[in-house]
Amino acid sequence: xxxxxxxxxxxxxxxxxxESAKFFKNGMIVGASGFTxxxxxxxxLKAVAERAKSEDLEITLFTGxxxxxxxxxxxxxxxxxxxxxxxxxxxxxxxNINAGNVLxxxxxxxxxxxxxxxxxxxxxxxxxxxxxxxEDGSIVPTTSxxxxxxxxxxxxxxxxEINTSIPTSIxxxxxxxxxxxxxxxxxxxITSCDSKIGSDAIKIDPSKIVGIVFHDIHDMAGxxxxxxxxxxxxxxxxxxFFEKEVESGRLTKELMPLQCGIGKVANAVLAGLExxxxxxxxxxxxxxxxxxxxxxDSGKMNFASASSMTVSQECxxxxxxxxxxxxxxxxxxxxxxxxxxxxxxxxxxxxINTSLExxxxxxxxxxxxxxxxxxxxxxxxxxxxxxxxxxxxVTASTAKGxxxxxxxxxxxxxxxxxxxxxxxxxxxxxxxxxxxxPRERALEIIKNCVHPDYKQExxxxxxxxxxxRGGQTPHILEEAFSWHTRLKTTGSMKKSSTESLVS
Numbered sequence: 001x002x003x004x005x006x007x008x009x010x011x012x013x014x015x016x017x018x019e020s021a022k023f024f025k026n027g028m029i030v031g032a033s034g035f036t037x038x039x040x041x042x043x044x045l046k047a048v049a050e051r052a053k054s055e056d057l058e059i060t061l062f063t064g065x066x067x068x069x070x071x072x073x074x075x076x077x078x079x080x081x082x083x084x085x086x087x088x089x090x091x092x093x094x095x096n097i098n099a100g101n102v103l104x105x106x107x108x109x110x111x112x113x114x115x116x117x118x119x120x121x122x123x124x125x126x127x128x129x130x131x132x133x134x135e136d137g138s139i140v141p142t143t144s145x146x147x148x149x150x151x152x153x154x155x156x157x158x159x160x161e162i163n164t165s166i167p168t169s170i171x172x173x174x175x176x177x178x179x180x181x182x183x184x185x186x187x188x189x190i191t192s193c194d195s196k197i198g199s200d201a202i203k204i205d206p207s208k209i210v211g212i213v214f215h216d217i218h219d220m221a222g223x224x225x226x227x228x229x230x231x232x233x234x235x236x237x238x239x240x241f242f243e244k245e246v247e248s249g250r251l252t253k254e255l256m257p258l259q260c261g262i263g264k265v266a267n268a269v270l271a272g273l274e275x276x277x278x279x280x281x282x283x284x285x286x287x288x289x290x291x292x293x294x295x296x297d298s299g300k301m302n303f304a305s306a307s308s309m310t311v312s313q314e315c316x317x318x319x320x321x322x323x324x325x326x327x328x329x330x331x332x333x334x335x336x337x338x339x340x341x342x343x344x345x346x347x348x349x350x351x352i353n354t355s356l357e358x359x360x361x362x363x364x365x366x367x368x369x370x371x372x373x374x375x376x377x378x379x380x381x382x383x384x385x386x387x388x389x390x391x392x393x394v395t396a397s398t399a400k401g402x403x404x405x406x407x408x409x410x411x412x413x414x415x416x417x418x419x420x421x422x423x424x425x426x427x428x429x430x431x432x433x434x435x436x437x438p439r440e441r442a443l444e445i446i447k448n449c450v451h452p453d454y455k456q457e458x459x460x461x462x463x464x465x466x467x468x469r470g471g472q473t474p475h476i477l478e479e480a481f482s483w484h485t486r487l488k489t490t491g492s493m494k495k496s497s498t499e500s501l502v503s
Contacts, residue, residue: 031151039144064146068220110339137206371412
């Protein structure tokens with residue numbers, strides 16, 4: 001194992017996770033690797049959680065995105081978490097956030113590193129997963145890069161987790177490039193998805209390394225859920241839209257660089273492309289999922305760029321076991337680069353992201369259930385939606401057995417305004433909002449995207465809002481959230497039989 005520490009002076013820093021946990025002090029700001037379960041710290045923070053069960057130890061945790069292996073759960077349950085940012089998906093942590101026990105800062109993932117660069121968050125100690133330490137002290141990341149570059153530079157102390165389950169041949173898969181501070185920033189010279197502008201390792205000051213912990217734990221497998229009727233219909237609607245864009249001359253069969261949010265809808269959309277006539281596809285995204293590698297292996301996709309890979313165990317074994325085969329087909333970058341608005345706009349990315357709910361004018365809520373309770377976070381959807389060539393948001397038309405309509409009069413929380421949304425897709429259909437004024441957008445969304453159980457009531461709301469209130473964006477404010485209040489009191493957004501008779 002010591003062969004993975006090529007700077008001999010550091011070999012004496014090897015210790016257990018429990019020993020490394022002693023470096024953490026109450027009130028510290030901790031930076032850690034990990035982006036949607038890829039390349040996350042796996043043992044040190046869990047040892048910190050154990051300490052917190054019997055000691056007064058509370059930290060602020062800054063990562064790339066979400067962690068795996070129950071790390072967030074362990075920290076939340078032990079009381080070790082005071083504040084968390086910029087993203088999470090853990091159910092236990094989510095409950096603690098919504099109960100007010102843990103403070104959560106929801107951030108655009110492309111901008112989170114800026115808060116380290118401008119010293120809003122000064123990292124006291126970093127915990128980073130790597131495959132090896134090179135002769136000059138540089139570190140080679142594993143299956144994500146995330147915010148590791150800026151976390152490592154900011155940190156006063158660094159603890160490294162060397163994951164021996166990842167072969168050292170992964171070196172060369174990463175493109176490590178650091179943006180400068182505001183005022184002295186130079187252009188990010190990425191002109192195609194396969195541009196490489198940086199190095200293959202993260203340069204750090206070796207004197208900061210206070211501990212090295214070995215483990216051989218695989219990344220937690222991604223939740224690959226088979227497509228259902230709704231997600232399959234959404235995928236079909238998007239593929240049909242792309243085909244029409246090709247017919248109109250606005251796209252070619254190579255489309256434009258693709259970005260897909262994580263989850264079953266994204267996987268279904270990309271899987272739909274595998275059996276289409278599109279070819280020579282490329283991706284500029286945040287996370288590589290199973291469907292990305294399926295497209296690569298089928299010959300449909302030539303290259304994919306991201307900050308992390310989160311895949312099933314089968315796909316993980318396929319990729320890690322044949323890493324040399326994929327090195328000229330994928331690249332992992334810092335999220336300040338994978339989500340850089342400058343690059344997204346230059347490349348003309350087609351952004352496909354999910355929403356919890358949309359309203360009749362195209363505003364999107366991606367994060368809050370009924371306007372108050374955090375689900376996961378905005379992630380990188382805003383980075384792409386605001387700057388995409390085409391900004392697409394997808395959602396099933398209903399949820400909770402049909403008791404919730406995903407298209408409502410007014411969203412209960414706004415993450416993406418109507419100005420950043422071009423296309424809304426549900427299993428019912430697709431609304432192309434480009435070039436439409438608000439009243440036109442409303443009719444397009446109601447006609448194409450709303451489930452039949454809710455369509456007539458939503459159309460009635462819009463028509464009455466136009467007649468009674470008017471304006472550029474007609475709303476009846478005392479009714480705008482009536483669907484949400486009905487859900488809270490009755491368990492369904494549907495009108496009761498009594499209400500229907502009255503109306």
